Amino acid sequence: MNVSALAIEGLEAVDRGEFEDAVLSGLSRHPRAIPARFLYDERGSELFDQICELPEYYLTRTETGILEACAPEIAAIAGPGCALIEYGSGSSVKSRLLLDAMVDLSAYVPIDVSRRHLDATATALRRDYPDLEVRPVCADYMGLSELPGEVNGARRLGFFPGSTIGNLTPGESTAFLRRARTLLGERGALVLGVDLKKDPRRLHDAYNDSAGVTAQFSLNLLRRMNRELGADFDLAGFAHDAFYNAVEGRIEIYLRSLSPQVATVAGRRFSFSAGERIHTEWSYKFDSAGIEALADSAGFVIARTWTDPANLFAVTYLDAT
Ligand SMILES: C[S@@+](CC[C@H](N)C(=O)[O-])C[C@H]1O[C@@H](n2cnc3c(N)ncnc32)[C@H](O)[C@@H]1O
Numbered sequence: 001m002n003v004s005a006l007a008i009e010g011l012e013a014v015d016r017g018e019f020e021d022a023v024l025s026g027l028s029r030h031p032r033a034i035p036a037r038f039l040y041d042e043r044g045s046e047l048f049d050q051i052c053e054l055p056e057y058y059l060t061r062t063e064t065g066i067l068e069a070c071a072p073e074i075a076a077i078a079g080p081g082c083a084l085i086e087y088g089s090g091s092s093v094k095s096r097l098l099l100d101a102m103v104d105l106s107a108y109v110p111i112d113v114s115r116r117h118l119d120a121t122a123t124a125l126r127r128d129y130p131d132l133e134v135r136p137v138c139a140d141y142m143g144l145s146e147l148p149g150e151v152n153g154a155r156r157l158g159f160f161p162g163s164t165i166g167n168l169t170p171g172e173s174t175a176f177l178r179r180a181r182t183l184l185g186e187r188g189a190l191v192l193g194v195d196l197k198k199d200p201r202r203l204h205d206a207y208n209d210s211a212g213v214t215a216q217f218s219l220n221l222l223r224r225m226n227r228e229l230g231a232d233f234d235l236a237g238f239a240h241d242a243f244y245n246a247v248e249g250r251i252e253i254y255l256r257s258l259s260p261q262v263a264t265v266a267g268r269r270f271s272f273s274a275g276e277r278i279h280t281e282w283s284y285k286f287d288s289a290g291i292e293a294l295a296d297s298a299g300f301v302i303a304r305t306w307t308d309p310a311n312l313f314a315v316t317y318l319d320a321t
Contacts, residue, residue, distance in 0.1 A: 012115060016228050020266050023225060026278075027270045033279035034221065036167045037113050037140060041224050045117035047217040049091055054213060056205045059163055062313040063193045067094055067161075070306040070315060071101035074191055077303060077317060080104040083151035085184065087111050087141045088164040092121050095159060098191075099129060106154040107133035111141050142176060147183060156184040161193035163313070165294075166250070166284040173284075177298030181320050188320040190300065195313055197285045200244045207242040207251050207283070215240035218255055218280055231265040241277060249290070251283040291316055 019038055026034040040048065052060035067074075080103040086095050089110030099108060108125065112118040115138045122136040135148040147156075158180055165173055180190055207214055218240040225231040241256040254277035262271050286294070288305075291314065295302050300318035307314045 015113075015115060019224075020229050023229060023265060024268060027265065031277065031279060036281040038224070039217065039221055039280060040112075040114040040117070041220070041228075042114065042116040044217060044220050044224070045090060045114040047213060047220060050213050051209070051217060052093075054209045054211065056209045057214075058202070058206060058312055059195055062308050062310075063161060063163075063315065064094055064097070066306050066308055066313060066315045067097045071097045073304070073306075074098060074317060075101040075103060078102065078157045078189060079155065081106055081154055082157045083107040083109065083147075083154040085109045085111065085147060085151065085156055085158045087158065087160040087180070088162060089118065089121065089136075090114075090162065091117070092125060094161045094193075096128075098157075098159060099125075099132065102157075105132060107135055107148070107150045109135045109137055109147055109151060111137045111139060111144065113138065113140055142172065142179070144179070144183065156188040158184045158188065158190035160190060161315075163193055163195035163283065165192060166195055166286075167282055168284075169282065170284070170294075173294055174297040177294065177300060181298050181300060184320050186320060189303070190318045190320070192316045192318055193313065194286045194291055194316065195283070196307070196311060197249060197287050198312060200246060203244045203251060203285065204242075207253065208240075214242065218242075218253060221280055222255065225265055229266045231263060233263045233265075234261065237261050249285050251281075251285070252279070253281040253283070254279050286314070288314075 022035055022038060026032060051057050082102060083106045084098060089095060089112045092110050110118060118136050118138050122134050125134045133150050135150050168176055184190060219235050222233040222235055222238060226233055237258050238255045239258055241254040242251055245252050257272035257274060257276045259274050262269055292302060295318050300320060302316055303319045304317040305314055
């Protein structure tokens, strides 16, 4: 075992402790809920990449199309010599469009909770961009208050694509944006990708794909609990349950117990009645008034917004000034 593998395993023990605390407290309250960030272990990140390729999941294709068209404009507004800070970077696929367009980038900081996936992504980026300073940060972006020293002095351009902001409640979104605005600094800006409100059928299909990959992504949370917390969930005893709540303007995702059952997690027993649900994810959808209110709530000013011809998705450039 080499030193870097040891370092990763030590840190993964910390990750495991956090996971256990969140699961035990999330399953002890009613309604039951586990924060969405725990969906992303190494397997969860791989499954998310597969979701991005699904025919029903228009989000990734659409946002990528918008970014392909507007990346030069983003680069021009941001100017040369910036540091690019990406929140929830995943496989950093869309970021490459900005990395290619921006002039004299001083550093790229991908931030993600999925430690091994982040590590592999950073290795691939260093190979493909040998002159770029790549400084990955494995952290929960909700609590991040400092960045690697390499970005000091540079103008900071934040990047939060994938409609990941939709996973946050309105209060969490405002808290996140305020923190990001402070971290990005007065000369900073944030490029934000948001999914727009649309035909509920289209939304429903995007989170209930016919190949069942999104269901696997949800059920992987139980698999992760079995592996990391010594739990004994029967994966066949739960179903992925996702639907659009038009009143709240969000997709709601749960794991639904198919029958009365008991599961043990980290030595504690939890009973589930038939039909009882564990909440795993929100995905809020926005309209232009909602985007404006969001920016406003954290003191950002919308400089420019790009959409696709069918108005499915929006990419917004928010100025911190
Ligand atoms: C919806 S995926 C988006 C991935 C990629 N940015 C894209 O647009 O395709 C969300 C990403 O954010 C990461 N993530 C989720 N919650 C997080 C948190 N609280 N802190 C840091 N990363 C988080 C996940 O591991 C995952 O890679």
